[in-house]
Amino acid sequence: MSLKRQLIVRLLAFQISILLVFSAALVGYLIRADEGGALIDPQFTEVAARAIQRGADGRLRLAETKELAELRTTTPGLWFVARSDRGEFVTFGEVPSLYQPIAHNLDRITFADIRDTSPPFRDIAVVRRAAGPAGEFTVIGKGGLFSMTFVVLFLSNLMMIPVLSLLALITIVVTPLIIRRAFRRLSIAARQAGRIDIDRRGTRLSPEGLPAEVVPLVESMNGALRRLDEGYDRQQRFIVDAAHELRTPIAILQAKIEASADIPLAARLQRDVARLATLAEQLLDLQRLERFAPLREGVDLGHIARGVAADIAPLVITGGGDLEVADLGGRPVRGDPAAVERVLANLIQNAIDHGGRNVLLRIQGTAIEVEDDGPGIPAEERDRVFDPFHRLRARGTGSGLGLNLVRQVMTLHGGTACALEAPAGGTIMRLEFVESTQG
Secondary structure (H helix, E strand, O other): OOHHHHHHHHHHHHHHHHHHHHHHHHHHHHHHHOOOOEEEOOHHHHHHHHHEEEOOOOOEEEOOOHHHHHHHHHOOOOEEEEEEOOOOEEEEOOOOOOOHHHHOOOOOOOOEEEOOOOOOOOOOEEEEEEEEOOEEEEEEEEOOEEEHHHHHHHHHHHHHHHHHHHHHHHHHHHHHHHHHHHOHHHHHHHHHHHOOOOOOOOOOOOOOOOOOOOHHHHHHHHHHHHHHHHHHHHHHHHHHHHHHHHHHHHHHHHHHHHOOOOHHHHHHHHHHHHHHHHHHHHHHHHHHHHOOOOOEEEEOHHHHHHHHHHHHHHHHHHOOOEEEEEEEEEOOEEEOHHHHHHHHHHHHHHHHHHOOOEEEEEEEEOEEEEEEOOOOOOHHHOOHHHOOOOOOOOOOOOOOOHHHHHHHHHHHOOOEEEEEEOOOOOEEEEEEOOEOOOO
16 A cells, blocks of 8 residues: 555544544533433424314314324323413313413413423423414423433434544545645655666755655665765776776787797687687777767668678688678668677677577668577577676686677667577577668
8 A cells, every 4th residue: 555545544544533532522521411301202292283173163172183193102191282372272181280380371482391300201391383274373291202312412423424524525635635745756756766777877866845754765865876876987997997908918919829830729819819809899898888979870781781791701711601791771770880880790709609600691671680500599598698797608608798788789779689590590680770860
């Protein structure tokens, strides 16, 4: 559950609990403050007025209506005195002596609730105005009883329902708005953190406007990011320095090998030195990627491929292999020619070292393919070979950086690099570039 939802649920539960406790305390106070007793249901006065009829002689009489019969059955001790506006009286049941004088003064009393706090509540009565077939009457009497405590509880609960509903509505609608506003700056910081990438170092989260409780976490994250950047810079400096230092002894070795009189031995050593030189260049390529030049429009892949093939063909032929270029119609792409040259040289060298004897360089559309006739790459390994330092054979030659550098360069070009199975069973390394906008 999200923090926002947890806050809403907990705040709503807290408010409901407070309201329930307050309501219970209020009901308890009202019950305690009440003197007890019971109330009379004044509905019987309506029944009495409807049961009074005027006879042919003009005198009032009480008819045994169905309502009155049911009321008499359900209300023991029912009594009432009804007075018309003309001063006529109709009496039913045993009227307590206490109310007989009052009954004769109903012209001056039209409404009253007379309570009795002690059972059996003989002295309880109400006075109400009611209308019937014979006219308007003022009725005093005793009908059905109900508890005063029940009335208090009912009314308090009836009042609590709309208050609780309004409180819940306000909490559900308003609380998310308040929380969203409070978390707005935290959402901005989260988006900033989402943009942090190995290629975008130096990014820091802004603590401005964040809640004070979150600022220490943001500052700790910024400190961790700073230490990571420093460690990365130290590592890059070491790689570049090591690669530069390697170039001098490699050049010396190449010169000594070329001067050697043992031609077969010199050829074998030349291949080993070439691997060392490739490793040094790969390490320098890591540093070059940090300063990747803006991409040019209208780069000719066929021209670059033929140039790379011409440069590397002697090495392939010396090793007993064959290198062929098939230009099937390339389209101009966006790219850095120097980076594309290094990528193709890397793939051709990789095909010679780990593939077969024959390498085909194919250009078609916005793609270049380097195909070999070697043993191929297992399907489950075709994506993993682009991981840094990953090698198909644990004891194989190579640093495991070449294909990773290829993918990084293609990513910076906005393109893709993938390994496919060749029709003859070898491997096809396919590079797909972005077409030039210049047409």
